[in-house]
Amino acid sequence: RKEVEQDPGPFNVPEGATVAFNCTYSNSASQSFFWYRQDCRKEPKLLMSVYSSGNEDGRFTAQLNRASQYISLLIRDSKLSDSATYLCAVKRGAAGNKLTFGGGTRVLVKP
Amino acid sequence: EAGVTQFPSHSVIEKGQTVTLRCDPISGHDNLYWYRRVMGKEIKFLLHFVKESKQDESGMPNNRFLAERTGGTYSTLKVQPAELEDSGVYFCASRDSGGTLQETQYFGPGTRLLVL
Numbered sequence: 001r002k003e004v005e006q007d008p009g010p011f012n013v014p015e016g017a018t019v020a021f022n023c024t025y026s027n028s029a030s031q032s033f034f035w036y037r038q039d040c041r042k043e044p045k046l047l048m049s050v051y052s053s054g055n056e057d058g059r060f061t062a063q064l065n066r067a068s069q070y071i072s073l074l075i076r077d078s079k080l081s082d083s084a085t086y087l088c089a090v091k092r093g094a095a096g097n098k099l100t101f102g103g104g105t106r107v108l109v110k111p
Numbered sequence: 112e113a114g115v116t117q118f119p120s121h122s123v124i125e126k127g128q129t130v131t132l133r134c135d136p137i138s139g140h141d142n143l144y145w146y147r148r149v150m151g152k153e154i155k156f157l158l159h160f161v162k163e164s165k166q167d168e169s170g171m172p173n174n175r176f177l178a179e180r181t182g183g184t185y186s187t188l189k190v191q192p193a194e195l196e197d198s199g200v201y202f203c204a205s206r207d208s209g210g211t212l213q214e215t216q217y218f219g220p221g222t223r224l225l226v227l
Contacts (some may be wrong), residue, residue, distance in 0.1 A: 046217075091214075
């Protein structure tokens with residue numbers, strides 16, 4: 001079983017709609033959680049860190065469920081520019097540790 | 112502020128040849144990471160430098176891979192001899208030191224390596 005798993009998609013989303021997807025992690029020692037966005041043939045860019053209480057940044061909302069070991073990302077009022085692959089990343093232990101990535105969820109926003 | 116840069120952006124080599132990838136982290140970032148994404152797979156960690164020291168090299172696939180960070184600035188990743196399965200995108204990331212506010216890893220654009 002992979003340590004971090006994501007539905008690869010694609011999620012085909014009408015412009016203006018809401019889309020949500022999850023990322024499950026298997027290691028209960030995971031302490032820090034992140035959503036990265038990766039455009040085609042580009043590098044991953046941090047979208048948001050995920051905090052225990054959940055957090056929101058504009059149209060994006062991230063939630064953490066430690067009991068069930070998953071994080072979620074919700075995108076409201078989807079824009080065409082939201083089309084990308086969304087990578088979930090987790091980190092164990094101290095801040096210096098490596099990131100473990102999921103395979104990514106592809107989102108396609110269509111007019 | 113300049114981001115993480117990597118050179119070359121692309122490299123096509125034949126099996127058995129040597130390739131050296133370079134990463135320049137964000138100025139002042141002590142932490143430097145190498146990751147790799149092979150076709151159809153997730154991004155995987157290779158190793159982590161703190162300044163010039165290897166903090167964690169648990170992800171290095173085998174002894175054909177050698178990473179250095181002399182002087183604690185830029186880093187090189189050499190593959191010698193390259194094999195077909197080494198093809199993929201090699202990402203470098205850097206991070207500042209400090210508390211949780213500095214734990215974001217910033218990624219470079221990657222080097223696309225194709226071994227024929």
